[in-house]
Amino acid sequence: xxxxxxxxxxxxxxxxxxxxxxxxxxxxxxxxxxxxxxxxxxxxxxxxxxxxxxxxxxxxxxxxxxxxxxxxxxxxxxxxxxxxxxxxxxxxxxxxxxxxxxxxxxxxxxxxxxxxxxxxxxxxxxxxxxxxxxxxxxxxxxxxxxxxxxxxxxxxxxxxxxxxxxxxxxxxxxxxxxxxxxxxxxxxxxxxxxxxxxxxxxxxxxxxxxxxxxxxxxxxxxxxxxxxxxxxxxxxxxxxxxxxxxxxxxxxxxxxxxxxxxxxxxxxxxxxxxxxxxxxxxxxxxxxxxxxxxxxxxxxxxxxxxxxxxxxxxxxxxxxxxxxxxxxxxxxxxxxxxxxxxxxxxxxxxxxxxxxxxxxxxxxxxxxxxxxxxxxxxxxxxxxxxxxxxxxxxxxxxxxxxxxxxxxxxxxxxxxxxxxxxxxxxxxxxxxxxxxxxxxxxxxxxxxxxxxxxxxxxxxxxxxxxxxxxxxxxxxxxxxxxxxxxxxxxxxxxxxxxxxxxxxxxxxxxxxxxxxxxxxxxxxxxxxxxxxxxxxxxxxxxxxxxxxxxxxxxxxxxxxxxxxxxxxxxxxxxxxxxxxxxxxxxxxxxxxxxxxxxxxxxxxxxxxx
DNA sequence: TTAGGGTTAG
Numbered sequence: 001x002x003x004x005x006x007x008x009x010x011x012x013x014x015x016x017x018x019x020x021x022x023x024x025x026x027x028x029x030x031x032x033x034x035x036x037x038x039x040x041x042x043x044x045x046x047x048x049x050x051x052x053x054x055x056x057x058x059x060x061x062x063x064x065x066x067x068x069x070x071x072x073x074x075x076x077x078x079x080x081x082x083x084x085x086x087x088x089x090x091x092x093x094x095x096x097x098x099x100x101x102x103x104x105x106x107x108x109x110x111x112x113x114x115x116x117x118x119x120x121x122x123x124x125x126x127x128x129x130x131x132x133x134x135x136x137x138x139x140x141x142x143x144x145x146x147x148x149x150x151x152x153x154x155x156x157x158x159x160x161x162x163x164x165x166x167x168x169x170x171x172x173x174x175x176x177x178x179x180x181x182x183x184x185x186x187x188x189x190x191x192x193x194x195x196x197x198x199x200x201x202x203x204x205x206x207x208x209x210x211x212x213x214x215x216x217x218x219x220x221x222x223x224x225x226x227x228x229x230x231x232x233x234x235x236x237x238x239x240x241x242x243x244x245x246x247x248x249x250x251x252x253x254x255x256x257x258x259x260x261x262x263x264x265x266x267x268x269x270x271x272x273x274x275x276x277x278x279x280x281x282x283x284x285x286x287x288x289x290x291x292x293x294x295x296x297x298x299x300x301x302x303x304x305x306x307x308x309x310x311x312x313x314x315x316x317x318x319x320x321x322x323x324x325x326x327x328x329x330x331x332x333x334x335x336x337x338x339x340x341x342x343x344x345x346x347x348x349x350x351x352x353x354x355x356x357x358x359x360x361x362x363x364x365x366x367x368x369x370x371x372x373x374x375x376x377x378x379x380x381x382x383x384x385x386x387x388x389x390x391x392x393x394x395x396x397x398x399x400x401x402x403x404x405x406x407x408x409x410x411x412x413x414x415x416x417x418x419x420x421x422x423x424x425x426x427x428x429x430x431x432x433x434x435x436x437x438x439x440x441x442x443x444x445x446x447x448x449x450x451x452x453x454x455x456x457x458x459x460x461x462x463x464x465x466x467x468x469x470x471x472x473x474x475x476x477x478x479x480x481x482x483x484x485x486x487x488x489x490x491x492x493x494x495x496x497x498x499x500x501x502x503x504x505x506x507x508x509x510x511x512x513x514x515x516x517x518x519x520x521x522x523x524x525x526x527x528x529x530x531x532x533x534x535x536x537x538x539x540x541x542x543x544x545x546x547x548x549x550x551x552x553x554x555x556x557x558x559x560x561x562x563x564x565x566x567x568x569x570x571x572x573x574x575x576x577x578x579x580x581x582x583x584x585x586x587x588x589x590x591x592x593x594x595x596x597x598x599x600x601x602x603x604x605x606x607x608x609x
Numbered sequence: 610t611t612a613g614g615g616t617t618a619g
Contacts, residue, residue: 103611139612174613206614241615276616307617375619407619475618504616 032063039069045077052086064098071101075108080115083108088125099134102126106137110144120146120153127160138166142175146182153181154186174203181211202228202236210242217281219486222255235266244277251563251590253285253480276304283312286561286588286595303337311343315594317604319351323360336368338376345379349386350594353607357383374405381408385415386608394424406436413445417452418570419441425449440471478542479563480550489545498549505548506539513578521571543572543589551583559586567591577601 035058042051051070060066067087074083084105088094102122123141126133133141138161145154158176161167167176173193179189196209205228212221225243228235235243240263247256260278263270275298282291295301295309306329313322326344330336336344341364348357361380364370377400384393393412399405409432416425429446436442443466450459466472477490489496496502510520522534522578538544543564550560569592570575580587581601589596595605 072611100611107611134611136610136612143613169612170614176613178614201613203614209616210614230616236614238615245616271615273616278616280616302616306618309617311617337617346618373619378619531616 006270020333025375031058031059032065035060035066035095035587036069039066039073039323041575042073045075045079045082047157048074048077048079048082056416062093062096064096064101066102067097068101071104071108075104075112078112080105080108081118083179084118084122094129097129097131098135099126099131102131103134103136103140107140108142110147116144116147119149123157133164133166135166135169135172135486138172139175140216142172142179146175146179149183151180151183151186151189154183155189170201170203171276173197174207177204177211178207181207181214187211187215187217199231199233202233202239205233205235206239206242209239211247213242213245213249216249218249221246222250235262235268237269237271240268241277244274244281248277248281248284250479250481250486251285251561252486253282253287254481254484256281256285272298272300272305272452276302276308279305279312280308283308283315284590286590288312288316288318288595301334302339303334306334307340307343310340310347314343314347314350315590316597317350317606317608318592319347319353319356322351323353323356325420326360336370338370338373341370341372342375342379345376345383349379349383350605350608352387352606354383354387354389374402374408377402377404378408378411381411383412385419386421390415390419390421390424394427406432406439410441410445417449422449422453426453438469440466440473443471457533474566476564476566476569478546478565481561482550482553487546487549489542490547491542491551492540493494493542493545496545496549498552501552502545502548504541506544506550509544509548509551509575509579509582510535510539512582513575516578516582518575518578521574538575539570541569541572543568544575547576547579547587551579551585557584557586561588562590564591568596573603577603 034482035054038054039051042048048070051073055061055066055070056358071080071083071087074080083428086092087097087105095386106119106122109115109122119141123133123137123144128138138157141157142154145157157179161172161176177190177197179195180186180193189210190211194204197204199205205224209221209224209228212218212224220241225239225246227237228239235604240259243259244256247253247259257425263274264267268274279291279295282288282294283346291309291312297306298305298513306325310322310325312317313325322344324472326336326340329340341360344360345357348360349352357380359374364372364376381393381397384396385388390412393415397408397412409428413429413432414427416422426446426449429442429449433442435445443462447459447462447466450456450462477488479486479488481487487496520535520538522538543562546562547560550562554560568589573596576587576596576598578601579585587598589598594605
């Protein structure tokens, strides 16, 4: 009987099933392709809703390909959270989902500000669904970790990538370096991954150099770039952007010019971003005219190009030119954003254009529909303070519709000290310390106010509080670039090879300046010591040491460029004016907020600083 | 049919 099993019948049945399945598969593939084309043309949120209804109607909720395209469209339309709700509702058949679909939604979250943690959620859910990550998963999830900047999170993802054995391809390792370099305290781990990997192209070098720059370790960034060159790895435009940022941070114009010549020599692709980085470098290293020239020759400009050049002009006190460039930008049809307004308002602030600044602050909302943020209010307070309108600044802060932040309070307090509103400054500083007791800058402000009031006991007590809390004032330092080297000076620096000669030079400068009418502003010295010692103290400020060093080591008539990490003190400011005239030198000084061009006894800032 | 490093302010 067994032999009578109707084998042929079964075969026929199987063949029938196979054929109909093939047909249905082909039909489905055809309709999937059609539907994908439909999705491709979707360009509004209401389109997306219609597509979603169609997905349900046609039963495509089980097609990972269609869902992936849906996610990527939703991401383009800033509606990734909407797609998320659709995909991960309790009724979804998530067992149809594949790695490609998960990678796409993780990527969408990773590239959206404020939603990066959701990328981690989706990644964990992917593992819960037992969908194995593939080569493409880790670069996107590591990028999300980099955006979040949490080292522990990054380390746990690193652990899982080792578990799945997906740590042997370049994009994964490159993003791993990038991730570690973007997390607080992670640069050592980034360097370890970097040192242990094979580095055939520029990408890991750019990631590591960029990491040093973000951390403010620009000297290390430049050293690594030099090492890259000795190892014969060809830099590309992204490496060049990172090194240019290091030059910008260091204020190293000669180094920046060398990079520019290297870009030309190596025929590096001059992308928009690279041109923007060059503009920024030239403007912030003191040659704003070169920045302007470059800007004018660019075929393609973005809002970043305009902002860089406007901010550059602002830093050099060329406020009117910055305003006119902003007007040209608007005429050219480029929509301003909040960042360019910060540049514009700071241009008004650095040039004393108070009325212009008020006008643009109003126009921001009325004409351009941009709601001023705390930074814009900060610019306005800074502008009023620089112009000496401290009382008006206080009124402005009282009327602000948003809560002032501690930066605004510190701007006000500093202005109170400069413009002799000492009682008001003291009360504001004490209030700020009550609200923010762990920030050293607040104690420094209060202590400086007490020094100006000659309340030495209170000043000492404030410094003691700082000591007991283990706080240290950031020491003022000045750097100068000479013969491809960067020299750093701190006040009273006695570690330099030439320190004896430098001190002698500073004393000689002091004598010459006094002969020309300079009076040391000993009120700037925040110490309870006699006047003569105060003069000595002023003469040992890092700016003066750096200028003395430059006068000794450069030919007569050469311009001197210095970079100060904090704001230049008023005594050094006045002394540098005298030095520029006596020694016939142009001195270009960058401080934390702007440039000062000293020439023939005058400064370009017109004392708005 | 998916992956790596970059520019403006604060």
